[in-house]
C-alpha cells in the first residue's frame with residue numbers, strides 16, 4: 813500500500829501497541845477509525861512526548877485532496893476535534909483516517925485537553941504524578957511555541973491549572 817501523500821510504500825508499525833501504517837518519508841500515519849480511537853484513549857505517551865512529536869513532525873497539513881490508498885476514492889477533510897485548523901483525511905467507505913506527520917500526536921493532545929479527555933482517570937493520575945520539574949519543562953515548551961498559532965492556543969488549553977491538583 814502506498815502513502816496517499818508522497819507515494820512511498822507504507823510500513824506496518826505499532827503506535828502505543830496498536831497496529832498502524834506509517835510513511836517513513838512524510839511521517840504520516842494511516843489507521844482505521846476504531847484503532848485511532850483506541851490510540852486516543854491510551855495514555856502511553858506523556859504530554860511532553862506528544863508535544864515534542866507534534867512540534868518536530870508537524871511538517872505540513874496536506875491541503876490538497878488525496879485518494880484513499882485502499883479504494884482510491886477521494887478522502888474527505890475533517891477537522892481534528894479541538895484543533896479545527898488541522899484537517900484529517902478520512903475515507904468513509906473504508907473507515908480509514910490519514911494523519912499527516914505530527915497530527916496523530918495533536919489528535920491525542922487535543923483529546924486530552926478536552927473536558928471529556930480530562931475526565932479520564934488516567935489523565936488525572938498523570939497530572940498528579942507530574943513532578944515540579946516535568947511541569948516546569950512542559951510550561952517552558954508551551955511558552956516556546958508561537959502565541960499566534962492555533963496550536964499555541966490548543967496547548968494553552970492544556971496548561972495545568974496554577975493552583976495544582978491536590
Ligand SMILES: [Zn+2]
Pocket residue numbers: 815816817818819820835836837838839840
Ligand atoms: Zn508519505
Ligand SMILES: [Zn+2]
Pocket residue numbers: 880881882883884885903904905906907908
Ligand atoms: Zn477507501
